[in-house]
Amino acid sequence: MSIGESHRALRDEVADQLRSWILDGTLAPGSRLGEGAISERLGVSRLPVREAFRRLEAEGLVQTAPRRGVRVAVFDxxxxxxxxxxxxxxxxxxxxxxxxxxxxxxxxxxxxxxxxxxxxxxxxxxxxxxxxxxxxxxxxxxxxxxxxxxxxxxxxxxxxxxxxxxxxxxxxxxxxxxxxxxxxxxxxxxxxxxxxxxxxxxxxxxxxxxxxxxxx
Amino acid sequence: MSIGESHRALRDEVADQLRSWILDGTLAPGSRLGEGAISERLGVSRLPVREAFRRLEAEGLVQTAPRRGVRVAVFDxxxxxxxxxxxxxxxxxxxxxxxxxxxxxxxxxxxxxxxxxxxxxxxxxxxxxxxxxxxxxxxxxxxxxxxxxxxxxxxxxxxxxxxxxxxxxxxxxxxxxxxxxxxxxxxxxxxxxxxxxxxxxxxxxxxxxxxxxxxx
DNA sequence: CTTGACAATCCTGCATACAGTATCGCAGAC
DNA sequence: GTCTGCGATACTGTATGCAGGATTGTCAAG
Known part of the structure; x- marks a missing residue:
């Protein structure tokens, strides 16, 4: 186990932060998540944010519409x-x-x-x-x-x-x-x-x- | 034939292509997937490839080690x-x-x-x-x-x-x-x-x- | 011949930059 | 007053460039 394995990728940090914001209600269901806003708020570039979006998308916490951005998931x-x-x-x-x-x-x-x-x-x-x-x-x-x-x-x-x-x-x-x-x-x-x-x-x-x- | 000219999101095309390569055995379990090699082979930049990796990772088809790249999933x-x-x-x-x-x-x-x-x-x-x-x-x-x-x-x-x-x-x-x-x-x-x-x-x-x- | 260390190279992770498209607002017509 | 069309703006999608860690090859020592 090398030292580098303990280093956490920025995308993971972003994903964790967004996840907790969604779960604690800071980000309400249906609210839109702009890459720019998130990246600015967290002080990172848009790339880690995008990769975090993909993960949250797979976890079912957000839904992505092509060319229309990402929203906090809403289910019936x-x-x-x-x-x-x-x-x-x-x-x-x-x-x-x-x-x-x-x-x-x-x-x-x-x-x-x-x-x-x-x-x-x-x-x-x-x-x-x-x-x-x-x-x-x-x-x-x-x-x-x-x-x-x-x-x-x-x-x-x-x-x-x-x-x-x-x-x-x-x-x-x-x-x-x-x-x-x-x-x-x-x-x-x-x-x-x-x-x-x-x-x-x-x-x-x-x-x-x-x-x-x-x-x- | 490069898929870089399509209208659909490139990450989806890349993910589909990689998925079929994995499922049909072209990419054997355990084999390493370099961003550069894939992007070059498909005629796209590395970014869509990275996003496709995140999706395949969520689907369990590949496994990611930080700083060490992506491999086709291997399970016992x-x-x-x-x-x-x-x-x-x-x-x-x-x-x-x-x-x-x-x-x-x-x-x-x-x-x-x-x-x-x-x-x-x-x-x-x-x-x-x-x-x-x-x-x-x-x-x-x-x-x-x-x-x-x-x-x-x-x-x-x-x-x-x-x-x-x-x-x-x-x-x-x-x-x-x-x-x-x-x-x-x-x-x-x-x-x-x-x-x-x-x-x-x-x-x-x-x-x-x-x-x-x-x-x- | 094997093993360990060092260095060169490769590759990943991240940031910045640019192009194309969807959205929103405003103005004009019905 | 409402609807429609046009333009500006903002945002997504993609490309490229750069820094730092990982991998691998080589050389030397045992």
């Missing part, structure tokens, strides 16, 4: 439902495979997260829980050892997250369900872990639907 | 198995949703493909069958109305295809299974269509595994 209800369905399927594959593989490093990390999460829940540390909830999903994807699955899941999660406009459930509620999944994975009970994950995501999905369409 | 057996699993899950979602939605245009197209495929199978027209088999999968993805799913499936199929090095089953065998799936979709029998699709992909997967690891 039906597409949102499909994305949730895709995410559920991929998360189930991930949690099963991780529980079956039992990669030692992942298991250690999961134990660490489980411990830290319990403490954070007891202390009522919301921001720590939010971070740990994110770690949870990343670990389950990474535990499969599949770069493809990690990339797909990250992409689908981004889409789902930015479409529903952020968290509709409290970090504590998410955490208690996550903790159960982690315990099942640590006990190598893949089917139980998958069942818990399915229930977890299904509940989230339903509560989001209820929020979005309040009148049945 | 385990990753291959995961990709097949992902593909199966996504195809099942697609076929179910298409059968439930029954989008009229897609249904018409499926009927057309079914008819044309039967004729081609009777005539023994291999190349036509190959094309229709491709149409089959594209239609099932498109019938969901989800651009996200279409993009994901195309990406995963590319990976699976290029990893196993092409077709291991005859177009006729694929076609007969495809035809059954189409009939189930046209009859709005989503569960039957999903079952047939599952069996179809599972059989392909097994025969590929057998080919790759001849000694059990």
């Amino acid at each position: 209800q039906e597409e949102l439902a499909t994305i949730q369905e895709i995410r559920l399927a991929l998360e189930l594959i991930a949690v099963r495979k991780t529980a079956e593989r039992r990669d030692s490093e992942t298991m250690n990390e999961l134990e660490r997260v489980l411990l830290a999460g319990s403490q954070a829940a007891e202390a009522g540390d919301q921001s720590a829980l939010k971070r740990l909830n994110g770690d949870f999903h990343e670990l389950l994807a990474g535990g499969t050892g599949s770069r493809v699955l990690v990339a797909l899941l990250r992409s689908v999660r981004n889409q789902a997250h930015h479409l529903v406009g952020g968290l509709v459930t409290s970090p504590e509620d998410s955490w208690s369900e996550h903790a159960r999944v982690i315990r099942a994975v640590l006990e190598a009970d893949a089917e139980m872990a998958a069942l818990l994950m399915r229930r977890h995501l299904h509940d989230r999905h339903e509560s989001q639907r209820a929020t979005l369409t309040p009148n049945p | 057996q385990e990753e291959l198995a995961t990709i097949q699993e992902i593909r199966l899950a996504l195809e099942l979602i697609a076929v179910r949703k298409t059968a439930e939605r029954r989008d009229s245009e897609t249904m018409n197209e499926l009927e057309r493909v079914l008819l044309a495929g039967s004729q081609a199978a009777e005539a023994g027209d291999q190349s036509a069958l190959k094309r229709l088999n491709g149409d089959f999968h594209e239609l099932l993805a498109g019938g969901t109305g989800s651009r996200v799913l279409v993009a994901l499936l195309r990406s995963v199929r590319n990976q699976a295809h290029h990893l196993v090095g092409g077709l291991v089953t005859s177009p006729e065998d694929s076609w007969s299974e495809h035809a059954r799936v189409i009939r189930a979709v046209l009859e709005a029998d989503a569960e039957m269509a999903a079952l047939l699709m599952r069996r179809h992909l599972h059989d392909r997967h097994e025969s590929q595994r057998a080919t790759l690891t001849p000694n059990p």
